[in-house]
Amino acid sequence: MLGSLTLIFLCQLVGELVAGALALPVPGPVLGMVLLFVILMLRRAVPEGLGQAAGGLQKAMSLLFVPAGTGVMLHFRLLGEAALPLGLGLLVSTVVTIAVTGLLMAWLSRGKADG
Amino acid sequence: MDDLGNLQETWVYLSASPLFHLTLTLLAFQAASWLFEKGGRNPLLNPVLGAVVLVVAVLLVTGTDYATYFEGAQFVHFLLGPATVSLAVPLYRQWRLVRRSALAITVSLLCGSLTAILTALGVAWLTGGSAEVLASLAPKSVTAPVAMAIAEELGGVPSLTAVLVIVTGILGAMIGPMVLNIAGVRDWSARGLAIGTASHGIGTARALQVNETAGAFAGLAMGLNALATALLLPILWGLLF
Numbered sequence: 522m523l524g525s526l527t528l529i530f531l532c533q534l535v536g537e538l539v540a541g542a543l544a545l546p547v548p549g550p551v552l553g554m555v556l557l558f559v560i561l562m563l564r565r566a567v568p569e570g571l572g573q574a575a576g577g578l579q580k581a582m583s584l585l586f587v588p589a590g591t592g593v594m595l596h597f598r599l600l601g602e603a604a605l606p607l608g609l610g611l612l613v614s615t616v617v618t619i620a621v622t623g624l625l626m627a628w629l630s631r632g633k634a635d636g
Numbered sequence: 637m638d639d640l641g642n643l644q645e646t647w648v649y650l651s652a653s654p655l656f657h658l659t660l661t662l663l664a665f666q667a668a669s670w671l672f673e674k675g676g677r678n679p680l681l682n683p684v685l686g687a688v689v690l691v692v693a694v695l696l697v698t699g700t701d702y703a704t705y706f707e708g709a710q711f712v713h714f715l716l717g718p719a720t721v722s723l724a725v726p727l728y729r730q731w732r733l734v735r736r737s738a739l740a741i742t743v744s745l746l747c748g749s750l751t752a753i754l755t756a757l758g759v760a761w762l763t764g765g766s767a768e769v770l771a772s773l774a775p776k777s778v779t780a781p782v783a784m785a786i787a788e789e790l791g792g793v794p795s796l797t798a799v800l801v802i803v804t805g806i807l808g809a810m811i812g813p814m815v816l817n818i819a820g821v822r823d824w825s826a827r828g829l830a831i832g833t834a835s836h837g838i839g840t841a842r843a844l845q846v847n848e849t850a851g852a853f854a855g856l857a858m859g860l861n862a863l864a865t866a867l868l869l870p871i872l873w874g875l876l877f
Binding site for chain 1: 661662664665683684685687688691692695696702705706709710712713715716717718719720721722723724725726727728729731737739740741743744745747748751752755756757759760761763764765766769770773776777779780781782785793795796798799800801802803804805806807808811812815816819821822823825826827829830831833834835837838840841842844851855857858859862863866867
């Protein structure tokens with residue numbers, strides 16, 4: 522478990538270093554995810570401890586967004602002034618994006634889904 | 637009187653210590669999760685939204701500023717990075733399924749990414765949003781660090797973008813399943829891909845709770861959309877404005 526957490530942190534660290542050094546438009550943690558994925562492909566199995574550590578982090582994942590979300594208190598004025606474009610923009614865009622992506626993916630991969 | 641004085645001193649000490657705001661964040665999330673379960677997992681009682689409302693209320697009542705709060709909350713915030721890395725595990729477990737639909741994923745993701753950008757810009761422009769508002773809103777569907785960097789590049793307000801990213805995530809987790817049900821999308825990989833494209837990590841966290849296939853596709857979509865938006869949005873912005 523401790524070794525697995527170390528591996529996860531190490532992947533993120535390497536991801537951050539590579540993203541920073543090459544000025545890539547992808548954040549360090551996403552590169553870290555790619556790196557860990559490559560390691561798993563090479564090992565051809567998920568070590569038990571890593572499965573537990575990943576499961577634990579993912580179970581708590583919603584909680585991790587609360588501090589950033591609380592940042593809303595910094596922008597009450599701007600949010601009030603632009604309430605209509607921001608609110609309607611977010612709502613319409615989220616609904617349409619989910620519908621378009623979901624329908625397209627279901628249509629393009631039809632027949633394969635039940636395999 | 638002495639007791640009150642002690643209490644006051646203790647409060648001053650505690651409210652300046654990271655432990656207090658860290659615990660507040662955890663308690664607020666526990667309370668919001670309890671409400672979510674009690675309410676039959678009604679998406680409108682989204683625990684992230686509930687916890688944010690509770691924390692903001694406590695901070696406003698106690699006159700605490702965000703920087704002080706964040707000194708404690710940063711320990712929770714920090715784990716977002718490792719949690720993102722750990723998404724490689726469900727992705728690896730679902731890899732056979734992912735590889736089989738590689739073309740479908742690429743096409744759906746690119747169309748979804750463009751839809752997210754263009755609908756947000758279109759609606760906000762039609763309803764009178766300023767250039768600053770448009771630039772802050774445009775990258776809202778991608779994970780926060782990428783979205784903030786893009787917003788800065790376009791002349792938006794990065795910290796406003798961070799909030800819009802979170803709201804988009806909560807909104808997608810709240811109404812996404814309903815939208816997909818109405819659209820008749822039942823396939824877990826398509827449902828996950830849609831939620832991850834539109835609402836990044838918060839959507840992914842929600843998808844993981846429901847189904848591992850959906851979670852893996854959502855995590856994959858989150859990573860790919862960060863890349864797609866970072867590459868496409870600055871070009872689109874240059875063409876439009």
